[in-house]
Amino acid sequence: MHGSPLRKRWLAVFAHDSRTFEVVCIAAIIVALFASYVWAQKNVKIEVDGQVVSIATTATTVAGVLEAAGIQLHERDVTLPGLDDTIRDGTVIVVKRAVSLTVAADKKTWKVKTSRETVGDVLRELGLAIGPKDKVSHDLAARVTDGMAIRIIRVTEKRQVKQVKIPFKEEVRKDRNMDRGRTRVLVEGKEGLKEQEILVTYEDGRPVSQKVVSERVVSKPVNRVVAVGVRKPLRTLTTSRGTYRYRDSRLMLATAYEPGPASCGKYADGYTSIGLKAQYGIAAVDPDVIPLRTRLYIEGYGPAIAGDTGSAIQGNRIDLCFNTLEEALRFGRRRVRVYILEP
Incomplete structure (x- = not known):
């Protein structure tokens, strides 16, 4: 039976199927491995x-x-x-990629290698807090770059109280009884005093600015009062009739009259408006220009007293008294220099 043809045929089939199975298994493994590789990639x-x-x-x-x-x-x-x-x-x-940069703050400098994105991130990484008034060289949201130099300036404010002098002013008063060019102190000036509250701003401990937030006057200043002379200086006039002292002179239009009815009308009584005897040496003036009773010296006439007035004598005019009508007519009408003499 062992050597029967049927048995040999079955053994041949089995051997052939076994080889096929091995091939199929190997192929399945290869496919599984490839699939696994493809799936894992x-x-x-x-x-x-x-x-x-x-x-x-x-x-x-x-x-x-x-x-x-x-x-x-x-x-x-x-x-x-x-x-x-x-x-x-x-x-x-x-x-x-990390970048290299430096950070300076609080009198220190850090060399930093960092991959943080922004300036704020770098500062937080270093534990550097930013105060409400502190200044940073770059915006906190700025992206860091290689070689960047970041600086923090610490800003603080302090209030101080200090006393400040208030300067006095000078007040000028004209003095008509004092010659030009001369002055006299009437009241000595005195400085005042005020207290100021000042807000001082410091950057890294150094003062950079200050402003006054309030002030209070402790004592007011006293102005210095100075009298200034406006009177013309005293001068000397030397003439053939003598030497006279004067401060002012005027160029005036002069006319002449005699005290009788021919010049002054039928009501003339020989006396001036202020009761002086009308004669040579009396001058009629406008009292608003030359005060009455002022001593004068008139060129081409001589010394005189402002002792009369007249309706036609207004402004820069003067009317000179002569003893006779002939003298008055001879003098006529002319411009003369009138010196206003010292009393």
Whole structure:
């Protein structure tokens, strides 16, 4: 029976089927492995150094993807997601390169290697708080760059009280009884005093500005009062008739008259309006220009007294008395220099 043809045929079939089964199993394993590889492979994008790198990888973590892509990390570089995070198909990995910068504050300087994005992030990382009035060289939201120099200026304010002198003013008063060019102090000036509350601003401990927020007058100043002479200085007039002292002179239109009825009318009584005898040496004037009883010296006439008035004698006019009508007519009408003499 062992050597029967039927048995041999069954053994041949079995041997053939066994080889086929082995081939099928091997093929199934290969397909499973390939499928597993294809299933495990993921498409990942890497943003680094301003570029986007696409890679298909079977790595399961960010660190594995970067290693597979040949991307090296330096000190303080960071990744998003983190190096140990698991990736999925379509994951985008961002590599943030650290930059070198300096931070100066509180009399210290830090050299920093950081991958923080903004100036505010860097300052928080260093534990540097910003006061409400402090100044920062860059906006806190500004993105950091390589070589950036960040400076913090500490700003403080203090109130101070100080006393300030109030200067006095000078008051000038004209003195008609004092010659020009001369002065006299009537009241000595005295400074006043006030208290000011001042707000002083300091930057890094140094005062940079101040402003007055309030003030109070402690004592008012006393003005200095000075009398200033306006009177013309005393001068000397030397004539053939003598020497006279005067302060002022006027160029006037002079006419002449005699005290009789021919010049003064039928009611003339020989006396002036102030009761002086009308004679040579009496001059009629406008009292608003030359006060009555003022001593005068008139060129071409001589000394006189302002002792009369007249309706026609107004302003810069003078009427000179002569003893006779002939003398008055001879004098006529002319312009003369009239010196106003000292009493």
